[in-house]
Amino acid sequence: MARLEMENADFAGMGAGANADILFEMGLACATGRNGDADLVAAHKWFNIAAIKGSPRAGALRAEIAETMNKAELAKALREAREWMTRH
Template identity: 65%
Template sequence: MARFDLQHIDSGHVGGSAQTDILFEMGIMYATGRDCAVDLVAAHKWFNIAAIKGSDRAAELRAELAQSMSKSDLATALREAREWMTSH
């Protein structure tokens, strides 16, 4: 299974746009179930983080996902994104 290593994402090993691309790809991976189970909460989380980092396409896909998610799932995704941003 392909997994992205986010351990060094903020330590200079990945540049600005490359970092955003990795975050976007994490969203795609979870949204489509590529090499993992489909997880819309995780997909929204990663699209949200990529959008915050400047990805317009991630913002579009985040909005599309939000339309099909429950309020509870959406709140969880937003909380997880906020927690990730705070710790990274």
């Protein structure tokens, strides 16, 4: 996961101006394990942020992933999304 975070540092640094499509793609990469192991917590985080930025597809996938997560994972994903939004 760290690899994905590092590769997408340019996008994450965009903050409030980040494009919802880019954030959606980051969620897809995490969900599918495109750059390593799948990370549903990170996928939920990026889909959540993309949904907030206006991506309707992200909201649907966020809900789908949430159904497979336990309460602790979901809480972590929500906390990480909130922290990202606060920083950016």
